[in-house]
Amino acid sequence: MIALLSNVTVESLALRLKQDVFTAPGFDTWRAELLNPASAVWRDEIKTVYVLLHGPALFPQGLDEDFVRVLSEPLEILAQAREAHKEKVFVVSTLDLPSPPSLPLAGKNFAARAAAWWREKLEDMDAPLLDAAELAAEAGRERFYNAKTWYFGSLPFSQQGEALLAREILRAEGAVRGERKKCLVLDLDGTLWGGVIGEDGVEGISLASTGMGSQYWDVQHAVKALAGQGILLAVASKNDAEDALLPFKKHPHMILREDDFVRFEIGWNPKTESLRTIAQGLNIGLDSLVFVDDNPVEREAVRAFLPQVAVPDFPKDTSKLPAFMAEVARTYFTTLRTGEEDRKKTAMYRAELRREKERGARLSLDDYLASLEMKLDLHRLRQDEIPRAAQLSQKTNQFNLTTRRCTEAGLAALMEDKNVRIWMAGLRDRFGDYGRVCLVAARLTGSSAAVETFLMSCRVMGRDVENAVLGGVERALAAEGVTEIHGSYRETKKNEPVRDFWTKMGYKPEGDAWVSRAPFVERSAWIELDGDGDDGGS
């Protein structure tokens, strides 16, 4: 049960709350109630005391430079009541004080000063606020108030004003009862940026700091603010995982960073599955999740199959997105206050989650790779494979260390070069044959070799295939008496994923290359080598 005390008529507002509300009998008795140790306000059933003050009614004599004296008394009463009743939560309103009607343009606005002074004092008391001033500003005073009911019944608010106040009070009640949601699960395309990353690329998506695209910038700021208040963020996106993360790594106007999120569920699973995984991974209930997605089909699916998850409607016009996100924040994530301790707890929680995630991911990735029963066929490039080799060379962007594009003629010429070795690799697993997916070329100079081309189709990325291929190449080169291998990396717009390839493979940077010397390291337990890297060729 709550108590609603005020200096104006609030019985109508109390009715709109549709729950048991104690309102003090009589009019403008809120001071007496708070000062009276025997008041019904202090009953055990009442957990929260709302004090809603109509600003102008605090100044029956008019508002002038003496406002501090006028406001000090109610403030003192509030402070005393809080001190005497620490078992109750006090939620106190800000003051909406219209400027005097005849203010000269150069005059001092004591109304604005008084409202600011009051708010500051409440903030200093660390009192949760019922921000009536903000509600009035948002709705507009014309709509927030009703002069007729004010003059007739000391009821200053319009129906809309009362509805807004009721909404805020119910939100605060939710916060008092700890009904705040814990995790905001976000879609990416069309939600955090405009367009489709998999099709439009990092440069093509809509996201900017000014003008068109800045609606998403504003949305991201709103989401970032939630993260700062201890709300966990997660992503559920139907996307290619590498594509989906590119904006986080590369886009100059991304406000949200990868480490703002505790979990990324990116793939082609149904989002209901992603949401389940997220809830399980965070060890929270589905009813602690809020799911935001621009796609109505996804929203409907989640509503139908996971009714515990809160799924707000998404605005049709993207200019309404920031306001929508602010509303989501208020509706689901209102909290009385965020303490330093909460923020620290959140950071710790995240660190722990990341550790668990990494442990879990490594374990399951190993299991997964082993379960694939991959077989790699590594062999010297054959004449009849030149078209496929040229095709791979032309088309491969991501896993391509040097991005030297070769034509069929160019490849044929390289094959003639007795100092050049070219390998092709095909991959099969228990699900099928991926065909020829990897091309490597090395140039020999005495006992050293320089890897001039190393590329692989993105279809088989993330399976440790490159490790097995390199292992096969190293063995083949060693068999020819090579004791030193040089790797190189030439950065392009697309090949960021392999920036650290040589380091990961155990090569040591030397100048602008990476070097490994015999004996070369043992590699890849997951992949069975079919070829020995030496058959075929010319």
Add this chain to the structure above:
Amino acid sequence: MENEGHGARIIEIVSEVLGMPVSKDSAAENVAGWDSLKTLQMVMALDEAGYEIPLEKIAEVKSVRDILAFARKGS
């Protein structure tokens, strides 16, 4: 009667405020829960829908008929 075209809408608003359907013959004395607070809420709801009851007439509202008589379509 005034508000010929608006009567139905006004009665609908009054019904919403009272939480039960009323007719043009309903009055505070024969509708449970119609107190001065409800009258005030009717004034608020009618205001928002664009029907104004003059301030000086609010105290005289005792029935739906009164409301229909007093309410003016505002600007």
